């Protein structure tokens with residue numbers, strides 16, 4: 001049985017994912033200059049990863065008896081590429097911690113598929129942070 005805490009946590013994760021893919025889409029469109037082409041490609045590719053995470057979360061909220069609600073953070077992203085990367089590394093690391101918490105709640109609820117999926121998404125976000133840290137140099 002899914003707790004309200006678990007459904008609320010999935011809801012929060014959904015909105016973080018939607019905020020992230022909107023920000024990455026915008027940042028990919030804002031980045032100019034041949035020296036930043038790899039960063040632009042990375043953001044472009046990660047949009048699709050984050051959309052996949054958001055879709056999973058929305059479907060899971062419904063299957064657990066909730067209603068997915070969108071309330072994304074539309075704060076304009078930094079203009080400068082290194083500031084974008086620093087901001088996103090911090091946000092990806094917050095996502096890792098949130099997914100680890102959701103994995104624990106899913107385990108308590110006996111939801112093994114959800115637990116493993118939350119760990120998988122935690123690993124994806126840690127991978128994103130590591131890739132960005134490498135780009136920062």
Ligand SMILES: [Fe+2]
Pocket residue numbers: 017020049050053095121125
């Ligand atoms: Fe994500």
Ligand SMILES: [Fe+2]
Pocket residue numbers: 020046050092124125128
């Ligand atoms: Fe990510």
